[in-house]
Amino acid sequence: MGAIIKACSVSTDETGTSYLSSAASAVKNCLEQLSPVKKGVGLLINTGVYPDRHIHEPAIASLIQGVLQKSFRAILKGTFSFDLHSGGGGVVMALSIINGFIESGKIDYGVVVAGDSVPFDGTAGALMIGRGQSDEGFKIFSQDTYTHYSSDFRSYSNYSGNAVELFINQDHEYLNHCLQCVKKSVRRFLLDSALSDGEIDLIIPSQSPEGFASALADLYDKERVVVSNGEHKCYSAEVIVAIADAQSGEIFRNSRKVLFINVGPGIIVDLALYLNPF
Amino acid sequence: MKHGSSIESLGVYIPNRVLSTEDLEGRLKLSRPLRLELLTGIKERRECESGEDSLTLGEAAALDCLSSSKFDSNDIEMIIYSAITRYVGGLKHLYEPAVSILLKERLGCENAICFDLTNACAGMLSAFHVASDFIERGMVENCLVVSGEYITSLAHNAIEHIKTPDSPQIASLTLGDAGGAAILSRCMPEEGIASSKFVTLADYSELCMAYLSPTQTGGIMETRMKEIHEASIIHAPEVMEEALSEAGLSLDQIDFLIPHQTSKQAIRSGKKYFTKYFGKMASNVVINLSEFGNTASTSHALALHKLLGEGRVKRGDRIMLLSFASGLVIGAMIFVINDLADKYGSNY
Known part of the structure; x- marks a missing residue:
């Protein structure tokens, strides 16, 4: 049994500021693509980093669920929602949790939603995951952390005397360090999975830090690495936007072995091998 | 396996x-x-x-x-x-x-x-x-x-x-x-956590909101206390029943029920409601508020740690951790005390 991508949606907030409304819209699109769902969504995990109005509580995931509760009451009846923070790279870890809960028979469907409010444009991406056949879906997950680069990127909010301000400090070597870490993690991942580089048909990576995805495309094979067109000024949703980009053409459906790469501050690298159902 | x-x-x-x-x-x-x-x-x-x-x-x-x-x-x-x-x-x-x-x-x-x-x-x-x-x-x-x-x-x-x-x-x-x-x-599969059930009742998601204060250092929180408390105790029994059923237990077989620590009055009114609903109650309902207040996500850990430190729980005791949180999240986790009971002395 493997857990497969059942639906993917990207939504943009018209005001360009609210993640909450675009996230609800992206999740709604996923639920509608599946409707009527006979079994409910067991997990809803939000991996957005920068929420509307610096909300701490409740989990943003429960506010997203709250927007949709009335329209999808049956589907969301037993849903358990929470937020997962892993810098810009939480999507793959959230997929790993959902995949596990499906594998252990606790849930039938799970949704991961990501996106960010200010300083980003509120674009949200949602993925609906459900049960697939044994020879398809997510197969291997892996995470490496490189804590010696933990100070490369720091972002925090603080009251500055007349407003809450967001401060971002990024080391000028951060991009290079991300590339080095990803190269090392991918090499190890392929070795542990008894796969050769050439066996990966498609790579869907984080797009940030700026220039990361195109640098990765130079490292591997340009044809195999999805580099988004930059239409959306998004962050944690990048991987989902890249999936949507790949799905809009032939490249995704023609690729059997897909490697997802999430990289974020820490430096943290999350990888997943996905066997695309044909 | x-x-x-x-x-x-x-x-x-x-x-x-x-x-x-x-x-x-x-x-x-x-x-x-x-x-x-x-x-x-x-x-x-x-x-x-x-x-x-x-x-x-x-x-x-x-x-x-x-x-x-x-x-x-x-x-x-x-x-x-x-x-x-x-x-x-x-x-x-x-x-x-x-x-x-x-x-x-x-x-x-x-x-x-x-x-x-x-x-x-x-x-x-x-x-x-x-x-x-x-x-x-x-x-x-x-x-x-x-x-x-x-x-x-x-x-x-x-x-x-x-x-x-x-x-x-x-x-x-x-x-x-x-x-x-x-x-x-x-x-071993038959030891440890016997059941764990969590649900988000998102109709109540806006009853308690906290965020960074736009005018002060740190955060602020706004809560509709009466509504969130009522929703919590009305909906908790369903989650508790599921957890108890999976563990093969009834509520009176629970030795210590540790709810999220909000206020003595709220815990007592919850206890009264659950007693009426189930027709029985856990042997002990833990209140650990006097010295520490509501310590948010750490409240169960503090309460359990204190029980262990006081030597009040022993090997084989059945514990239910009952979670209430903004969202509205309700969760119930049941487990049996094992080696933990031997690790903590009189710390309190």
């Missing part, structure tokens, strides 16, 4: 500085006294001193937890940071990197994967729920769950906003700072 998962070790950190309810209430400008201590059962709570924050609270609790564990920091395979607050370096709310990364670095858990999980006051138990799945599937052998709640800024910030006894910021006055940590580890 499916494994079981159990709480192998527990740790807490409580800051030294005491903030009494009398002090807090004395700063309010109300026409008549609130009688907060009488209503909530909270005599005092602890608050961070200079140099302490969410990270240091979590780190100290994690070190306490490791000191009672069979695992060294190098043995830890997963770290989940599960607090609401992410204050690092005073009241700076850290967005990136994940706090769990900083904990991994400070604790020297070189082999741990990590992420942060936030779910209001249900954060720590939600992390138990997720960690258990990884352990039971054999993906990791253990997981260190850590929360550092530096949350008293909400109480201090509420003072100037509270003009009437029904202010939406009254609940902020119950909050206290604390760190909590637990190591969950693999055990």
Whole structure:
């Protein structure tokens, strides 16, 4: 049994500021693509980093669920929602949790939603995951952390005397360090999975830090690495936007072995091998 | 093979500085006294001193937890940071990197994967729920769950906003700072956590909201207390029933029911409702508010740690941790006390 991508949606907030409304819209699109769902969504995990109005509580995931509760009451009846923070790279870890809960028979469907409010444009991406056949879906997950680069990127909010301000400090070597870490993690991942580089048909990576995805495309094979067109000024949703980009053409459906790469501050690298159902 | 998962070790950190309810209430400008201590059962709570924050609270609790564990920091395979607050370096709310990364670095858990999980006051138990799945599937052998709640800024910030006894910021006055940590580890399938059920009732998602204050350092929280309390106790029995059914138990077979610690009055009214609903009740319902207040996601860890320290729980006792949190999240986790009972002396 493997857990497969059942639906993917990207939504943009018209005001360009609210993640909450675009996230609800992206999740709604996923639920509608599946409707009527006979079994409910067991997990809803939000991996957005920068929420509307610096909300701490409740989990943003429960506010997203709250927007949709009335329209999808049956589907969301037993849903358990929470937020997962892993810098810009939480999507793959959230997929790993959902995949596990499906594998252990606790849930039938799970949704991961990501996106960010200010300083980003509120674009949200949602993925609906459900049960697939044994020879398809997510197969291997892996995470490496490189804590010696933990100070490369720091972002925090603080009251500055007349407003809450967001401060971002990024080391000028951060991009290079991300590339080095990803190269090392991918090499190890392929070795542990008894796969050769050439066996990966498609790579869907984080797009940030700026220039990361195109640098990765130079490292591997340009044809195999999805580099988004930059239409959306998004962050944690990048991987989902890249999936949507790949799905809009032939490249995704023609690729059997897909490697997802999430990289974020820490430096943290999350990888997943996905066997695309044909 | 499916494994079981159990709480192998527990740790807490409580800051030294005491903030009494009398002090807090004395700063309010109300026409008549609130009688907060009488209503909530909270005599005092602890608050961070200079140099302490969410990270240091979590780190100290994690070190306490490791000191009672069979695992060294190098043995830890997963770290989940599960607090609401992410204050690092005073009241700076850290967005990136994940706090769990900083904990991994400070604790020297070189082999741990990590992420942060936030779910209001249900954060720590939600992390138990997720960690258990990884352990039971054999993906990791253990997981260190850590929360550092530096949350008293909400109480201090509420003072100037509270003009009437029904202010939406009254609940902020119950909050206290604390760190909590637990190591969950693999055990035999028939041991450890017998059941774990969590649900988000999102019709009530806006009844309690906290965010960074736009006019003060730290956070503010607005709660519709009566509504969230009523929704919590009305819907809890369904979740409790599911957890009890999966564990093959009835409520009167639970030795200690540890609810989220909000106020004495709320816990007592919940107890009354559950007794009527089930026609029976757990042997003991734990109230641990007097010295610590509502310590958000760490409240269950503190209460359980105190029970263990006092020697009140023994091997074989059945515990139900009952979670209520903004969202509205309701969760029930049932487990049997094992080696934990032998690890803690008279710490209280």
